[in-house]
Amino acid sequence: MTRMQNLVAVGDNCLDAYLSHGLLTVGGNALNVAAQWRRSGLAARYFGAVGEDPEGEVVLAGLASVGLSPDDVERLPGDTAVTLLREESGDRKFLHESFGVGENYMPSAEHYALVARADWVHLGTNANKDLVRRLVADHVPFSVDLSTAHLALPLEGVPLLFASGPDAADAPVEPLLTALRAAGAGQVVLTCGRRGSYFDDGASVVHAPATLIDVVDTCGAGDSFIATFLTGFHFDGLRAVDALQKASIAAAQTCTHLGGFPQEPRPLPGWLPAKYASFITDPQGA
Template sequence: MTKANPNLIAVGDNCLDAYLNKGFLAVGGNALNVAVQWRRHGLNARYFGALGADAEADIMLAAIEEAGLDRRDVEIRPGASAVTLLTDDAGERRFLLESLGVGEDYVPSDDRYAALRQADWVHLGTNSSATLVRRLVADGVPFSIDVSTRHFDLSLEGVPLVFASGPDDPAEPVEPLIARFRAAGARHVVVTCGKRGSFYDDGAGTVEAGSVPVAVVDTCGAGDSFIATFITARFFSDLPGKAALDRAAERASQTCTHLGGFPQPVRAIPQWLLAKYDAVIRSTQRAGT
């Protein structure tokens, strides 16, 4: 269908990324990045997720508000906010710690779930709740889910659209992976394969598109930009599959040209955060990672 300004909601993961070797913080997470990308392009977007009652949440909420999203859509729950410690080498990231915090297996409150049922499209980020997936399927909500970090951990029966990572080696066929997702019950499947490009299967056939070469600053969030763009291009602008892949690849390449999953002020890592994770940092240094 064609719809100029659909009601879009991204649900799930957020994180505070601390780039230890570069000394700065970036706010991100698959679901949050998708919502921000929608908002940056003038779309009616919301983000539902959870944060702890801590100083990390203060940084996250400020960035969420700066991006044009409503901080009141974010739930504050007992526990810790998600934090990732990583290093970056020429745009390639190495993760030292991924703490999912209170956002792990997040299921929105009843009032927020009611909003999901009215949405034109919902996107679920990585590490999504199996319970939430089944509820959305049962209620007939149009939605997608990113399963890049765990392809078949969740039941995909009846899921309208699955995004997944695939092999970047051209010699390795993508079709068997797509077939597995289809056999698992996914109706539409998008597989992204880095520089190799991307593939889309709608049940009637598979199309593919190349990537867009660019001078990489940071790959963080490129896949999320791809997801946000593909959804709107394919399902709300009625672009054919190949054209939707091409547009998504272009937006993903643009994201690689700046730090973080979306343009944001560079924040220095505060000393209190380094002190909080001092034991983790020291242990990884001793291990030579």
């Protein structure tokens, strides 16, 4: 594999609280992508923000555990992003999701100068619109994860975007692919759950099946997909269909453990349920 020395992920991070398990993991699309790059031996960096709170300390320790630098993360007054999850009948229920001080994150001037020199930049979900426009204007090679907010960002001139598409077999993907490319994206990757993934470069659309596996947790599977596709397609010379298939395998592997990248989950500290008590109810709603 080609070893890039200048990969950068920018944007969201979060602390995932698995209330049913009493455990915490560190994640967020941009942070997970950078973590997966680092785990692959690539010299990646992550730029984002956490609050001046205990949650922020946990996030910084988590990213440091995979070789990302806490010095690249800004500490801002306010709360770190937190997601509260509970399992009910085998499904995940989101009790609360806060983007915290990382919402609408814009790198400092010093950090942006580093971002603009990257060989590739990936923006996490809920990216800053002005940051997207600035990267386009500065001709920086980058991708962005739209998730399900398909047209929430300005897409004119965006080289590559990732989006979540329909997983029902009878739902056509072409209208969404067409809409995203018509909005200005150069290339589009659409992930559609068990249905697999699609790549559209304007000339053709290719498909790769999903890799099925016994799922422990789907958190971060899409982020592993993104990290693997980007390196495979843009830097390792893989054809789009082969990069999709390799990314599918990576996503499936992530589903075998809690969290968006392999880490030692931390016990849920007593202060966290107390802090977010208003969002936490028992399964009967009491």
